[in-house]
Amino acid sequence: MTLTPATSTPQADAVIVGAGIAGLSCATRLADAGLRVVVLESSDVPGGRARSWPDPSTGIDVDIGPHVLLNKYPNMLALLERLGTADQVCWQTEELLTVLDKGRRLHFKVGGLPAPLHYVRNLPQVLRNVPLRHLLSNVRLGWRTMRSSPQELMTLDNRSGRDYLLSNGVSPGFIDWFWASASTAILNLPVEQCSAASLMRLLAQALGHNDLAFGFPKVGLSELYAWPAIGSLQRNGGEIRFGCAANGLHRCGADIAGVTLAGGTRVEASAVVLAVPPTAIDSVLPRQHALTATAARFEPSPYISCYLWFDCVLSGARFWARPWSPECLNTDFYDLSNIRDGATGPGSMIATNVIWSHRAAELPDQAIIDATLEEIADFVPEVRQARLVGAAVHHIPMSVPCARPGIETSRPAVRQEKGLFIAGDWVDTGLPFCMESATRAGALAAEQVLAERGITAHLALPTPVPGGLAKWLRRSDGVDGF
Ligand SMILES: Cc1cc2nc3c(=O)[nH]c(=O)nc-3n(C[C@H](O)[C@H](O)[C@H](O)COP(=O)(O)OP(=O)(O)OC[C@H]3O[C@@H](n4cnc5c(N)ncnc54)[C@H](O)[C@@H]3O)c2cc1C
Structure with a gap:
């Protein structure tokens, strides 16, 4: 992939700040609609909080941390269909999940009777x-x-x-x-x-759903959607610039006219979509902007994710979980060797997540690895005989914003003012903070950008409405989603 140096100042119909899943969802849709799109990404790689890279010691693709999809992610699945990568998700349909609880494996299944x-x-x-x-x-x-x-x-x-x-x-x-x-x-x-x-x-x-299923990417997240989205954008005449942080809005009088970059350069466009997390809003908007104050209320939830490589194959499981406990570190475990069609090395490659990881913030990586091995051994005792041949510990400042009391009703609308839009998992999508929310936000932002140009497009798919008995019981208030 050739990277475009951040030097020229093109005229664009829309400039999108941030190449995470929200920004790329928006960019793909706008470029499909024939708009000239420029995406600016401050990092050297795309994907944001849902990105992957080759691990420096093993050369095998690792995600920032393991991610799961749900079959109730209509917007993300539609994006993958559009990008031709929907078959790169491994669906777990035989059971919902296995939980290791008090030494017993509980196999939760769905299906059969109507919900609930x-x-x-x-x-x-x-x-x-x-x-x-x-x-x-x-x-x-x-x-x-x-x-x-x-x-x-x-x-x-x-x-x-x-x-x-x-x-x-x-x-x-x-x-x-x-x-x-x-x-x-x-x-x-x-x-x-x-x-x-x-x-x-x-x-x-x-x-409300008796057919819930988890899906696991068979490839790194960047291969699943980020690079395919960029390929599609470029084929449609769009442009992406890496290592290129927006640091302000460019206005012509009161009107939005683009964004400014370091060194005083600007990218001019009649529509600006800020597809950045709440923690980065103040890198683009002034302190006195109302959205800056709103964004400051969204506190990050930190994660630690571990990737461990073993010299032999350890299990046939794809995914298992442990109940949350303050005494333990990890809650979810993924044996990627059983998910990724052989692209993980000769032995097992197990990834784990420490969620809300404040309690492990001061631990050295070796202590995190040792505790993780013990926790894996509770489910896969064979790990005690295996040799650990590689390990990576990712410290992640924010997985998603914390859904604290008051946050749901503070989530901002996609359209901020004429020409200024926001996208990202944290905007008001009616969904928990997740990849589906980010993808839906990108689609909603694209709809609004097009609407300002007089084009009506229905791009964002609604959240699946609870069915079964819940469908008959639920009072309706005409609000989209749940
Ligand atoms: C370890 C981990 C596990 C997770 N597990 C799951 C899961 O299982 N299922 C699920 O659905 N979700 C999961 N999530 C959440 C999911 O990854 C996020 O909700 C989603 O990726 C957010 O996407 P986004 O586009 O809104 O934001 P981001 O991914 O944060 O993208 C924003 C982009 O903007 C760029 N940027 C910021 N400031 C600027 C600037 N000034 N100029 C230019 N660019 C800028 C950033 O570099 C970044 O690339 C997980 C997240 C993590 C970290």
């Missing part, structure tokens, strides 16, 4: 680990959530997840067993600190 009864088939094994009264303590919460419209769920935004669960009669034992893990794994912060609205929106989705 599809979980009933898991009862016999779950009851060996959790008393029935703890499970039953969720009935009122489940009923109430299935009845609620999206708008009603948003009114819970000022309450913490734990507080709301307790007030609905959920037992503290079940909160510690299930909700603490769900909050950490999906919202990336503890249940005491998360927004009840974010948590209940997840519950509404989980209760």
Whole structure:
């Protein structure tokens, strides 16, 4: 791939700041619609928080940290279809996931009965680990959530997840067993600190789909979407510049007229899309801009991801999880040798995530690797006999912003003013902070850019509406998504 040096100042229809999945989703759609698009990326590589690179010691592609997709990611899956890489996702359809709990492997399956009864088939094994009264303590919460419209769920935004669960009669034992893990794994912060609205929106989705499935990229994330999106952009006459940070807006009078770069250069365009995370908004917008103050409220949730290579094949599993516990580090484990069609070396390549990793921030990498090996051994005891032939520990300042109380209702709209748009997982997409939210935000931003040019386009796909019994129970308020 040839990189274009950041010297010329082209006239563009739209300039997109940031080549993460949101920026590339927007750029691909605008270039498809015939607009001249320039993408600026401050880093030397594309992909942002969903990127991959060849590991320097093994030469094998590693992601910033392992990522999963859901079959309820319509916008991301449509983007992959458009880019011709949808077949590079390995879908786990035989079971939803395996959880190692109190030394037992719980194999959670979905399908069969209509939602939410599809979980009933898991009862016999779950009851060996959790008393029935703890499970039953969720009935009122489940009923109430299935009845609620999206708008009603948003009114819970000022309450913490734990507080709301307790007030609905959920037992503290079940909160510690299930909700603490769900909050950490999906919202990336503890249940005491998360927004009840974010948590209940997840519950509404989980209760409303009896066909949920996880998908795992068979290639590095940059190969899955970033480089294919850039190839498509360039074929459509678009341009991407790496190592090129925008540092301000360029205005003609009051009107948006492009962005400025270091050294005073500018890229002129009638539409500017800021597809940067909330932590980088102040690198482009002035301190007094309203969006800068909003963005400052979005606190990063840090991760540590480990990649470990072994001299032999250790397991046939693709993915397993452990319940969240303050005493342990990792919660999710991926044996990429069983996912990536042989591109991981001769032995097993296992990747793991330490979510909300504040507790491990001061640990040396070797201590993180040792603890991770112990945690893998709980599921794959053969690891104790294997030789570790390579290891990489990635310290990641932000996976996603924390869904703290009040954050859902602070998420900004895509259109900020005439000519200025934002995209990214954190804008108001009706979705948790994730790749689907970022992709949808990119599509929404593209729709708005086109609308300002008088072109009507329906590019963003709606969030799948909960089905099964939830479909009949749910009150509708006409709001798109959940
Ligand atoms: C370890 C990890 C695991 C995750 N797991 C999952 C998962 O399993 N499933 C899931 O759906 N999501 C997951 N996520 C979240 C997902 O990666 C993010 O939600 C998504 O990638 C955000 O994309 P974005 O385009 O909004 O932002 P970003 O990826 O942050 O992209 C923004 C881009 O803007 C660039 N930029 C910033 N400032 C400037 C500037 N001034 N000028 C030019 N460029 C600039 C940045 O360099 C970056 O490339 C995970 C994230 C991490 C880190």
